[in-house]
Amino acid sequence: MKLNFGRLVRRNGLVRHAYNSAFNRDSSDIIILATIPRSGTTFLRYILTNYLRLLQSSDAQPVTYEDMHRTLFPNRKTYRPPVEYLPPSSVMDAVAYRDIYNTHKIHRCLAHSRARVIFLYRNPLDNLVSRYYYKYKYRPEQHDAARSIDDIIAHELPQFISDYRRIKYVCKRNGHARAVAYEKLTTDPFGTAHDLLTWLGIRVDPALLQKAVDYSSFDQVRKEEQRVGPIGAPKGFRGYFTRSGKIGQWKHHFDRDQIAHISRQLKKSGISLDEFTLEAPADLAEDAQPQSGPRPRTSAKT
8 A cells, every 4th residue: 555645744643743843844943935936936035145145244246046046045845755954054154043945835734833934925817927938938848738828727726726825824823924925025125025034033234135135136137047047947948037027917918707717716715816916016017018929829718
């Protein structure tokens, strides 16, 4: 008989506790970034990493993705043994934490974690558009997997719903968890990072934080991609990881019937579009223009 370890962990409280202790390393000196894909994970990681480096040395240069991902913070949150743990980076020496994990696997067991958990989410309409480009449009081998925008909705919306529901579940039960909207992070990165650092108990130096935000900007990371190629992307990826990032892209991809269908699917799981920021602030609205490249083909309305 094949043992379903995940099911055993979910059903048996004692096993779950042992599993968390042995494999999750969820001690109070850990920060976990548990994020819905395409919701600003890399942007926030850049800000935090650059800031910690600047605390260590105010003359530090912008961190590269390779250094951040492979050297400074290489450990990912995982729920399946065995777990290979790599020594934490020295940039953590200046703060009361020993490591920052990141993961796109949002699990309910985080409700029992003693770590500081930061969730990132994005409005589902823009999230679906971003997933389309990253997972299908820019990957030639995936073109046949999503021939229409309806395919994107069918393939990707259920996972978004599952992840978002788990975020709400954990935040209701764990006082050490905090959810941050992508739209807040991208429109006010300094203020959002300032609030998170304060919540984490990490000293805030406004000048260094502003420098870290500047080091982590869209333009700065795009220059890195132009120099070394796409970051955080598989071989053969045709495009930039930093494609757009704008709020309200969905208006150029979904029609009313598709939005109504998405809204119905969300409501079945107790989620309303009213919970999300769907439009850019007035002073940024003119920047939310259609992106270059062909629009995904649409099929029959649902």
